[in-house]
Every structure is written in C-alpha cells, then in structure tokens.
Amino acid sequence: MACACLLIAGPASAAEPTLATVLERAAAYVADFHQQLAGVVAEERYVQEVKAFTKRAGQLTNPMRSELHSDLLLVRPAKGGGWTEFRDVFEVNGIPVRDRSDRLTRLFLEGSPSAQEQIGKILDESSRFNIGDIKRNINTPVFALQILEQANQRRFKFKRTNDRVPVTVTKEDAAAGVFRTGAEVWAVEFEEKQSGTLIKTERLRDLPSRGRFWIDPLTGRVLMSELIAKNRQIAATVDVSYQSEPLVGFLVPVEMRENYQDRRGAHIEGVAEYGRFRQFQVNVDEKFLIKK
Numbered sequence: 001m002a003c004a005c006l007l008i009a010g011p012a013s014a015a016e017p018t019l020a021t022v023l024e025r026a027a028a029y030v031a032d033f034h035q036q037l038a039g040v041v042a043e044e045r046y047v048q049e050v051k052a053f054t055k056r057a058g059q060l061t062n063p064m065r066s067e068l069h070s071d072l073l074l075v076r077p078a079k080g081g082g083w084t085e086f087r088d089v090f091e092v093n094g095i096p097v098r099d100r101s102d103r104l105t106r107l108f109l110e111g112s113p114s115a116q117e118q119i120g121k122i123l124d125e126s127s128r129f130n131i132g133d134i135k136r137n138i139n140t141p142v143f144a145l146q147i148l149e150q151a152n153q154r155r156f157k158f159k160r161t162n163d164r165v166p167v168t169v170t171k172e173d174a175a176a177g178v179f180r181t182g183a184e185v186w187a188v189e190f191e192e193k194q195s196g197t198l199i200k201t202e203r204l205r206d207l208p209s210r211g212r213f214w215i216d217p218l219t220g221r222v223l224m225s226e227l228i229a230k231n232r233q234i235a236a237t238v239d240v241s242y243q244s245e246p247l248v249g250f251l252v253p254v255e256m257r258e259n260y261q262d263r264r265g266a267h268i269e270g271v272a273e274y275g276r277f278r279q280f281q282v283n284v285d286e287k288f289l290i291k292k
Helices: 019-037 100-108 115-126 143-148 171-176
Strands: 040-052 065-075 084-092 156-161 186-192 209-215 222-230 234-245 250-262 267-279 282-284 289-291
Touching: 019 143, 019 156, 019 186, 019 209, 019 222, 019 250, 040 250, 084 115, 143 209, 143 222, 143 234
Parallel strands: none
Antiparallel strands: 040 065, 040 267, 065 084, 156 186, 186 209, 209 222, 222 234, 234 250, 250 267, 282 289
C-alpha cells in the first residue's frame, strides 16, 4: 500500500546582516542608550598610576598613584550639542573634595555659555584630578560611543574583523569575564578619515582615532569598545567593558582601562571600576539638566 508522505519545511535560517545594517542598529542602540543612561548615576573607583614622567631636569613632584571616588553622570547642554559624561569627584586618596558644591554651582548654574563652551568646561572639570604630565580628557567610559552615532559614522571607515578582545587585555583578564564576548558578537574595526577629528592634540591639531567595537549584530548592543589615538608624539588607548545591570535594566560600563605614552618618556595607566548604579531625578533649568 502506498504511503502518502507530507514534507514539512523547517524554519528558514535568518540571513546574516550586512555591516551597514549592524552599524545602523548600533547607531539606534547608542541613541537609546544615551537616553537611558542620562537617568542613571554610577559610582566610580578610579586608580591612576604614573609609570614614568617626562624626561627632564626636575625630580618627580607629582603623586605616582591616585585613587578617585566619583559620581559619574551623563549630561547634555539644553542649547544643543552631544552627550557628555561628567565626573563629579567627591574623594581623592581618601580625602573629601571640599569645594564640591561651589564648583558644581559655578559649572551648571552660573553664566550662559554656548553648548560647546559648556561641554569644554565639563570635560575640563572632569579631568582636573588627573595626574601625570600628559593632558587628557577622553578618559570617560562612554566617550567612544559617539563614533557610532549616526551623524558621526560617515567620518569613519568600518570593517568586520575576527578579534576577540582588545589588544591591551591579557588572556587572564578575558578569562576573568570582564573583557569577554560570545562567538555571535561582531568585532567591528573603525578608522577616522575626515579632518576636524573628534580628538585633538593639546595644540588643537587633528588626532585621528581608530579602534574596535564588539557589537551584537542582531540588536546593535555594544559590549566592549577600544579607542586608540596615536601620532608621532603620543599614543593613547582606552578600553571599556559593558555588562548587564539588573537594577537599571540595560548594559552599563563596568570597567575602563587606559594607557598613555608620549615620545618624551611619560607613561600613565589607569583602571576605573563602576558600580552602585541608581536612578536619579533631574531639574530642568534654562541652561542644563542637573542631578538632584
């Protein structure tokens, strides 16, 4: 007796997205991420170490190691401009910062500077406790994410790679679970190609950046970032790892590692860890969103 057979087709496998699609998803993710993170404050423990000072006649006069405890929050000028992360330092090497309230008042409530001037003040204020003789203000964890913003992607060339972790992260670090991703995550390399770069030298000359993002291709979520700014005078690397935070319901930065060296012999390293994430309310003043 003949058997009637019914052939059932299995579910069609989803086609792998293109790089353009992944970058589009990443841009949407970063825009949403900024909106979510702007409602959260994190506590930062940040250790900076000066491995070497610039080779010059004088002796070492600055501390070789500094530990900062700060609140970190994302702010945006009401008159426009990009999101900027503000490091509100409240303790340096175990000593409370005495002028904290006064300087916050000066920074956020006094005067009516332009958005660009306000961002410059925030970055300067966030870096005022840096040690060593390399001036820098890119040492905040979400700084690199602006590269994935839709308006900025055209400035960069992107390509997919097979890398697993940033070059400055050891196998032991990856095994510990902070800087580690699954096989389904894409490593996407970037290189800045346009003038008017996002990072400038101390003399305001262009300093093109490159590096990589580790991105979930289906959602656009960023799990790690590597930012490298390098020329003949200086080399800077900032690596950041993101993990899920149940209390706020999305990925947040959990660790930042940085390394700076210049041709004059200066060398600085830093490690920042993030925790105690909590929601906060904001007051809308004519100039700024400020934490209360």
